[in-house]
Amino acid sequence: xxxxxxxxQAMPCQDPKSRATNFTEVATGYSEEQALLEASRCLQxxxxxxxxxxPVEVLIPDFIKLISEKDYMGAARKLKEKNNLPxxxxxxxxxxxxxxxxxxxxxxxxxxxxxxxxxxxxDYEIAHGCCEQEKAPATGKKVAIIGGGPAGLTCAADLAxxxxxxxIFEALHVAGGVLMYGIPEFRLPKGVVQTEIDNLKRLGVEVxxxxxxxxxxxxxxxxxxDGYDAAFIGTGAGLPYFMxxxxxxxxxxxxxxxxxxxxxxxxxxxxPDHVTPIRIGKRVAVLGAGNVAMDASRTxxxxxxxxxxxxxxxxxxxxxxxxxxLEHAEEEGVKFQLLTNPIEIIGDENGVVKGMxxxxxxxxxxxASGRRSPVAIPGSEFILDVDTVVVAIGQGPxxxxxxxxxxxxxxxxxxxxxxxxxxxxxxxxxxxxxIVTGAATVIxxxxxxxxxxxxxxxxxxxx
Amino acid sequence: MYPIVKRRDLTSGIVLLEVQAPEVAAKAxxxxxxxxxxxxxxxxxxxxxxxxNRETGTxxxxxxxxxxxxxxxxxxxxxxxxLDFVGPLGLATDIEKYGRVVCVAGGVGAAPIYPIARxxxxxxxxVITIIGSxxxxxxxxxxxxxxxxxxxxxxxxxxxxxxxxxxxxxxxGIIKQYDGKIDHxxxxxxxxxxxxVVEFTRPLGIKTVVSLNPIMxxxxxxxxxCRVSVGGETKFACVDGPEFDGHxxxxxxxxxxxxxxxxxxxxxxxxxxxxxxxxxx
Numbered sequence: 057x058x059x060x061x062x063x064x065q066a067m068p069c070q071d072p073k074s075r076a077t078n079f080t081e082v083a084t085g086y087s088e089e090q091a092l093l094e095a096s097r098c099l100q101x102x103x104x105x106x107x108x109x110x111p112v113e114v115l116i117p118d119f120i121k122l123i124s125e126k127d128y129m130g131a132a133r134k135l136k137e138k139n140n141l142p143x144x145x146x147x148x149x150x151x152x153x154x155x156x157x158x159x160x161x162x163x164x165x166x167x168x169x170x171x172x173x174x175x176x177x178x179d180y181e182i183a184h185g186c187c188e189q190e191k192a193p194a195t196g197k198k199v200a201i202i203g204g205g206p207a208g209l210t211c212a213a214d215l216a217x218x219x220x221x222x223x224i225f226e227a228l229h230v231a232g233g234v235l236m237y238g239i240p241e242f243r244l245p246k247g248v249v250q251t252e253i254d255n256l257k258r259l260g261v262e263v264x265x266x267x268x269x270x271x272x273x274x275x276x277x278x279x280x281x282d283g284y285d286a287a288f289i290g291t292g293a294g295l296p297y298f299m300x301x302x303x304x305x306x307x308x309x310x311x312x313x314x315x316x317x318x319x320x321x322x323x324x325x326x327x328p329d330h331v332t333p334i335r336i337g338k339r340v341a342v343l344g345a346g347n348v349a350m351d352a353s354r355t356x357x358x359x360x361x362x363x364x365x366x367x368x369x370x371x372x373x374x375x376x377x378x379x380x381x382l383e384h385a386e387e388e389g390v391k392f393q394l395l396t397n398p399i400e401i402i403g404d405e406n407g408v409v410k411g412m413x414x415x416x417x418x419x420x421x422x423x424a425s426g427r428r429s430p431v432a433i434p435g436s437e438f439i440l441d442v443d444t445v446v447v448a449i450g451q452g453p454x455x456x457x458x459x460x461x462x463x464x465x466x467x468x469x470x471x472x473x474x475x476x477x478x479x480x481x482x483x484x485x486x487x488x489x490x491i492v493t494g495a496a497t498v499i500x501x502x503x504x505x506x507x508x509x510x511x512x513x514x515x516x517x518x519x
Numbered sequence: 520m521y522p523i524v525k526r527r528d529l530t531s532g533i534v535l536l537e538v539q540a541p542e543v544a545a546k547a548x549x550x551x552x553x554x555x556x557x558x559x560x561x562x563x564x565x566x567x568x569x570x571x572n573r574e575t576g577t578x579x580x581x582x583x584x585x586x587x588x589x590x591x592x593x594x595x596x597x598x599x600x601x602l603d604f605v606g607p608l609g610l611a612t613d614i615e616k617y618g619r620v621v622c623v624a625g626g627v628g629a630a631p632i633y634p635i636a637r638x639x640x641x642x643x644x645x646v647i648t649i650i651g652s653x654x655x656x657x658x659x660x661x662x663x664x665x666x667x668x669x670x671x672x673x674x675x676x677x678x679x680x681x682x683x684x685x686x687x688x689x690x691x692g693i694i695k696q697y698d699g700k701i702d703h704x705x706x707x708x709x710x711x712x713x714x715x716v717v718e719f720t721r722p723l724g725i726k727t728v729v730s731l732n733p734i735m736x737x738x739x740x741x742x743x744x745c746r747v748s749v750g751g752e753t754k755f756a757c758v759d760g761p762e763f764d765g766h767x768x769x770x771x772x773x774x775x776x777x778x779x780x781x782x783x784x785x786x787x788x789x790x791x792x793x794x795x796x797x798x799x800x
Contacts (some may be wrong), residue, residue, distance in 0.1 A: 123533045225740050229556060229563075229603040237741075266605040294741040297795055298753070305746055305753060305772055307779045314742035322562070322736065330560045332736075333590055333783030407775040454740050456758065 065094040066127070072387040076357045078323050079241045082384060084358050091176040095124040097161065098168045105158035111503025112145075112210075114138045116155060120173055132181035135174060136189060136408060140256070141206065141502065142180060143248045144235060146175025148289035149407070149499045157261035164475020180381045182251050188257055192219035197516045200225060200284040202457055205490030206498045207290030210505030211512070217260040218513050223284075225267040227456075228321065233292055235498065237321040242358070245321070270456035275464075279484060285519060286484045287513045289461075289472060290505060291488035294454040298447055299343065303401030308337060308409035312344070312352045312448035319355050337443030339363045341412055343398065344448035345375040350382060351487050352446045355392045364390050365442070369397035369417050371428040393440065395419070395430065396423060401445055412440045451495050461485070469494065478508035479515075486512055521555075521604035524577060526596045529626030529659040532584045533627055534593045539565065543606045550612030550730065550762055553578060554712070554738040556603035562588045564711035565735045567631035567707075567723045567761065568607065578606070581630030581659070587787040609761045611727040612728075614638045621693055622668070623686050623716050625708020631730060632707045637667040645669050647693055649678045651686035653746070655679035686712060687719045690781065701725050703717045706765060717765035729765035731756045733776055747773050785799035 068084045069075070075082050086094065098120040106116045115134050122131035135142040151157075151171035159167030163395040197220045201208045204226035212222045230236050235249045257263060269275065269291075277282045296311035298304050315334070322332035340356040342349050345368035356364040368375060368386070369396050375382060386392075393414075400413040416436035423429035453470045465481035466471040471494055472487040474480050480487050488504025490496055525537035535580065544554060552567045570579035577731040582796045584590040595601075612635050620639055623630040629650050638647045646667070651674040656674065665671045673681025674689040682689045686708070694701055704715040713729040720727045733745040733756050740758035747756050750767035754760065 227605070228737060229605070236735075266603050268605060268608065271607055272546055272605075296741070296743045305748060305776070307775060311743040312742045314736060317736050317742050323560075327783065328787045331562045331787055333780045333787070335780060335783065407772070443530070456739060512676070515680070 062093050062097050064097070064169055065090045065172070067172055069384075072384075072389070075242070076354070076388040079358055081245050085179055086172055086176045091123055091173060092126070094169050094173055095120050097133050098124070099160060101160060104157040105160065106168075107441070109155040109158040111154070111499050112139050112506050114142075114155070114174070114344060116170055120170070121170065123173055123177055124432060127178040128177055129184065131177035135177060138198055138449060139174075139502070140210050141252045142174050143178035143252060144206070144244060145499055145502070146171050146173075147244050147248070154499065182248065189217065189255075191217055194221070195219040195516065197221065197224070197285045197519070198283055199512060199516075200275075200278045200282075200287040201292065202287060202289045203227075203233060203276065203291040203489075204231030204253075204265075205290055205292045205489065205501065206235060207292070207491075207501035207505035207508075208288065210260070210440060210502040211290065211488070211509045212261045212505075212511030213256050213259060213287045214506055215512060216256070216261045218509070220513070220516065221262075222260070223262040223264060224351060225273070225278075226263060226265045226268050229251070229265050229410050230321070231263050231265060237317045238348065238351070240316065240355050241322055241325075242354070242453065243351065246457070268456065270460040275457065275461045275482075275485060278311045288478075288488065288505070288508050288512060289457055289480075289485065289487040289491055290489045290493045290501065291454055291457050292501070293451040293495040295452040297450045299398065299449065301398060301400055303403060303409070304447070306401055306403040306409050307407050308335070308443055309401060309445045309447065312342075312348045312446055313451065315352050315446045316348070316355065319359065325359060326353075334359060335411070335444075336361050339365065339442045340444040340446065341365050341393075341398075341442040342446045342448055343367050343375055344450070345370075346376050346448065346450070347381050349448035350377045350385045350390075352448050354385050354388055356444070356446070357388055357390065361444070366390060366391050366441070367393045367396050367398060367412075367414070367440070370427065371395055371419060374427045388490060396440075397422060397430070397432070398440070398445075399437075401404065402439070409443050409445055412442050412445060414438055414440050437494055451490075453491050453494075458491075476507070477511040478504055479511055484515065486515075520600040520602065521596055521610075522600040523595055524674050529581065530657050532593070533581060533657075533659055534579050534584075535579060536595065537577045537579050537628070538591075538601060539576060539605060540604045540606075543578050543604065544571045544573055544576045547571035547578060547607040548611030549614065549638045550631075552732075552738070552761060553580065553604060553606035554608060554735065555580070555592070555601050555605075557588070557592050561591070561602070563736055563738065564588050564592070564601070565608075565732060565738055565757070567732065568634065568729060569630035570634055578604075579630075581627055582722060583627040587786050591753050593609035605738070609757060610759070612638065612762060614671065616643045619645040619647070619697060619700060620703045620705070621690065621701055622646065623651070623690060623704060623706040623708070624648065625651045625686055625706075625712035626653075626657070627659070628708030628712070629664065633660055633664060633667070635705055635707075635754070636664060640667050640669070647672065647690050649674060649686050649689045649693065651675070651689065651708070670714055687715050688721065690716065690719060694725075696776060699723065704728070706731075710770060710777065714770040714774075717768070717770070721766050727765040728762050729768060730761045731763060731768070731773060732761065733773060734779065747776075
């Protein structure tokens with residue numbers, strides 16, 4: 057095979073300068089020619105290690121082979137045998153730490169760009185009309201899915217394919233969860249997400265939006281009165297954490313959830329055509345260095361901030377964001393104020409943010425996470441001149457569903473306790489995704505949704 | 520879609536809408552709110568529930584045209600529909616038998632206080648309600664309120680009806696009339712009015728609950744836009760409220776936070792200063 061003849065095809069992207077002023081997708085996707093070149097690099101291993109790196113066990117060599125045979129629709133169909141949201145995963149999965157990290161080619165050169173090929177095949181399918189998916193005969197069983205994010209959508213699709221009647225209960229006015237409210241348009245176009253959701257509807261999945269479980273109904277009511285035989289809770293990590301420092305209620309301080317929800321879900325970047333406003337200052341500080349922080353800092357630039365600064369108390373090596381996101385942010389002009397942590401947000405006479413009192417840090421001994429722990433340098437206090445602050449230090453579990461569901465065991469942080477099969481302490485109730493693990497990735501939530509679907513199917517057979 | 524089955528113009532700029540939303544109506548309690556969106560480009564607007572009917576599956580809301588989106592909503596009529604209508608959100612009013620209670624409503628606050636007053640009366644309380652407005656013409660729901668309260672006192676700034684002055688003047692009269700023997704007070708209305716009521720009752724030590732209506736987006740505890748400071752602690756009004764012990768609320772902060780998008784509000788309104796809905800732009 058052509059091991060060293062063809063090099064890994066780079067992802068074509070919009071020019072950083074121009075893209076930092078628009079919300080159109082940054083990565084424009086492989087051309088057919090590039091896809092064929094990249095697909096030719098796959099060794100078609102007999103025992104493909106890449107699959108072991110995938111939480112939903114996508115048939116990776118098989119779909120890549122179909123691409124190299126120019127059967128793109130076949131490749132999309134092959135992807136969908138295991139992955140219900142391939143156009144999403146091809147864009148937002150951290151492939152470098154999953155499938156691609158196991159690729160044999162990666163030992164001596166660069167691994168096959170599995171994610172980019174996944175996106176190519178899925179986009180082809182979206183552009184050319186979706187392939188029909190097979191569905192088992194109706195079983196007469198009803199399953200309620202609480203939360204229409206990646207975990208819930210995946211679980212719903214798998215259960216629908218198995219012939220169960222599935223209803224998704226979504227609190228917001230559209231399904232998709234973090235794919236809609238959290239991840240920006242320039243990284244994951246909402247039209248792509250909506251297409252995947254429409255595909256689920258064609259599988260027979262019912263989506264009830266504007267339904268807040270824990271308020272308008274409850275898990276017990278769904279199962280006892282409305283005849284659902286099982287329930288899956290995938291309500292994600294929707295509760296924003298704040299720093300708990302003085303000044304956090306000043307005008308100009310947003311949680312990342314609020315900032316991104318205004319921009320993504322409510323399309324405030326199209327204000328005033330879309331009526332939800334968002335206010336952006338000249339100098340924006342984003343606290344935190346995960347993917348959410350990168351999304352917020354890049355969004356700030358696009359909304360017109362002159363400077364967008366990531367403020368993080370550790371160093372570059374410890375940043376939890378994907379390398380690609382970090383790189384994109386940097387190319388677009390996001391600045392990094394590292395080894396720095398705010399201790400107070402300062403306001404003007406009208407209560408509007410005018411600065412942030414910070415301490416400088418240095419790295420000490422490794423902590424429980426294995427990362428070198430940041431230690432404040434005494435007397436290093438300084439004022440960072442900013443007028444907007446976005447807090448992106450993480451999210452916890454939203455208690456609306458869990459508190460209204462008696463008999464559901466929770467851990468100390470309020471996450472649902474579920475075993476490896478996503479079974480909870482409450483009979484007939486399964487859970488997965490961020491509500492179980494705490495804030496993680498889209499693909500891990502999808503993996504959990506998939507596992508839960510298997511467990512729910514097995515449970516329904518015993519009933 | 521959530522059809523509007525009834526529209527009633529209560530007074531200039533204040534409209535009552537009855538909306539078909541059976542799932543919300545089945546669970547709504549006094550004190551809770553809904554979030555509505557009129558169209559695909561609209562904001563999510565929180566509105567406290569003014570009434571609910573479990574039989575007809577309807578929710579009543581009352582909207583004053585104070586901003587761009589509320590002006591748009593107030594152009595809707597019977598036959599129109601909301602695109603989104605979610606609820607019931609927030610915690611319900613703590614209804615129990617307190618004894619003699621006073622409900623103080625300022626302006627459009629009469630709407631959310633109506634189901635609270637009714638529930639308090641049904642729970643066996645002696646309910647006195649004060650409704651305040653700038654003048655007689657702007658007074659709303661006084662007749663409805665009279666049906667569910669033991670006593671209704673009107674206060675108008677210009678004295679065109681009832682007591683001349685603010686709701687606090689009327690409250691002062693009631694407290695004196697009953698020799699200070701008031702067991703519980705609810706105050707709902709503009710922030711400045713609720714602040715005045717809690718400052719008035721603070722030295723008297725009468726428990727006073729207020730209902731806050733800060734800026735919100737999702738209304739389910741996800742965004743934190745609605746954070747308020749209560750007793751020195753940050754709370755999310757959407758899930759921890761909207762009702763709080765008024766003596767613990769930092770009203771100055773709450774009022775400031777309401778102003779954050781004022782400029783954007785003007786920009787949205789300026790975009791179609793024809794009032795919107797005419798299709799000229």
